[in-house]
Amino acid sequence: MRRVALKQRPDGEPVAGDFEVLEDALPRLGQNEVLVAARFLSIDPYVRTMIDADNPYGAPMPLGQTITGDMAGEVVASSNPDYAVGSWAAGRLGWASHGFDDGSRLRPLDPALGELPLHLALFGSSGLTAYFGMLELGRPRPGDQVLVSGAAGAVGQVAGQIAKAVGARVVGIAGGQTKCGHLVEVLGFDGAIDHRAGEIPAALDQRFPDGIDVYYDNIGGPITDAVMARLAHRARVVVCGESSQYDAIGHEYRPSILGPLMDSRATMSGLLVSDFSHRYDEGRAALAALHRDGRLKVEFDIIDGLDYAAAALIGMLKGENTGKRLVRI
Ligand SMILES: NC(=O)c1ccc[n+]([C@@H]2O[C@H](COP(=O)([O-])OP(=O)(O)OC[C@H]3O[C@@H](n4cnc5c(N)ncnc54)[C@H](OP(=O)(O)O)[C@@H]3O)[C@@H](O)[C@H]2O)c1
Known part of the structure; x- marks a missing residue:
């Protein structure tokens, strides 16, 4: 089997040489064990933080580990x-051609729900994060003014469409005119703001003259500061991630939030999707229903070949992807 391992810790932005592809013998099956041939791998921003010496999720990933x-x-x-x-089957078995497990990290997949990529995007961590984060923490109501950052990415595309399905007015922040056009023309967002074009404060003032009721934040950084100053009374802020800061570990930009939160009596909630693990089946069923009746579209961004998994992550952190980035094996 082939697997992608950590060769050295990145210093700032990761480079291809921080990773290596290794070849191991396939393990022999023991009692109750399962061997999975990978067809798709999920590429996620949290990997950038896990390979760092200052991994906020726990011990740093050892060199040589998949x-x-x-x-x-x-x-x-x-x-x-x-x-x-x-x-x-799907599970957190790593970036490899094969995965080996006793079933504890695996879940069986129902082909009737859709093709394999959909199980990593909509019914995997990205879709569930968007579903529970938006509905349980953002709590949009019909007519609410909702802003989603990282809106053209895996989580953002679903979070925005869920708020639309509730009847909110939804604007997305994304990098570049192509992604912004995609949000409005394909995914049905009410508006889009290109953060690469600058002038975020002016764009927010224009799109949200009465303030923002729900901010679903995937990117953090200075854009979050600009949003905080424009929260409506009793707004809800969902802190989902800080993609804009993952390459700046050790010298991150942290928004100064306390004053605006006090003024607007807003609620800000940290989101960890695994807090909802006991409700994943409910989330998957609701997402499947929205997808089936055409109210939830899912965009994929597929790179071919395990050898390009590291490049897929590096490019994603720079904003190459529209939709859920996957590697096809
Ligand atoms: N809380 C949880 O339990 C949980 C679970 C899963 C994921 N997450 C978080 O959810 C967020 C989205 O994850 P995802 O898988 O959907 O990734 P993604 O949005 O598909 O990909 C990352 C995106 O970040 C954006 N980005 C990078 N640098 C930026 C910058 N300086 N300013 C603004 N945007 C920047 C890029 O989009 P643009 O081209 O549009 O800039 C890029 O496409 C991440 O922060 C992730 O860590 C949290």
Whole structure:
């Protein structure tokens, strides 16, 4: 089997030489074990923080370890009665051609819900994060003014469309005119702001003359500061991620939030999708229903080949992707 391992810790922006592709023998199956041939790997921004010496999620990933990430594929050998050979499964088995597990990190996939990429995007961590973060913490109501940053990415595209389905007016922040056009013309957002064009404060004033009721924040940094100054009375802020700061570990920009929160009596909530793990089935069923009836579109951004997994992450942190970035094996 082939796997992508951490070769050295990045200093600032990661480069291809921080990663290496290694070849190992396939493990022999023990009792109750499952071997999955990967078809798609999920590329996620949190990987950037996990490979750093200052990993906020715990101990830094050891050099030589397979890069963490979700995999979806086909069961090719199994001694576990829950996973038949030929069925689909997904789990956090890392960036590799094959995954090996006793079933504790795996979940069986229902092909009736859609193709494999959909199970990593909509029914995986990205879609569930958007679903629970927007509905449980953002709590949009019909007519609310909602702003989503990182709106053309994996989480943002779903979060914005969920708020639209509730009846809110939704504006997205994304990098570049192409992504902004995609938000409005394909995903049905009410407006888009190109953060690469600058003038965020003026654009926010123009789009939100009465303030922002819900801010779903995927990127953090100076844009978040500009948004905080424009919160409506009793606004809700969902702190989902800080993509704009992941390459600046150790010297991040932290917004000065306390004054505006006090003035607007707003609520700001940190989001960790695993807090909702006991409700994932409910989330997947609701997302599937929205997708089935055409109210939730999912854009994929697929890179071919395990050898390009590191480049896929590096490019994603620079904003190359529109929609959920995956690597096809
Ligand atoms: N809380 C949780 O439990 C949880 C779970 C999953 C994910 N997350 C977080 O959710 C966020 C989105 O994740 P994702 O998988 O959907 O990634 P993504 O949005 O598909 O990809 C990252 C995006 O970040 C944007 N970006 C990078 N640098 C930026 C900058 N300086 N300013 C503004 N935007 C910048 C880029 O989009 P543009 O081209 O538009 O700039 C890039 O496409 C991440 O912060 C992630 O860590 C949190």
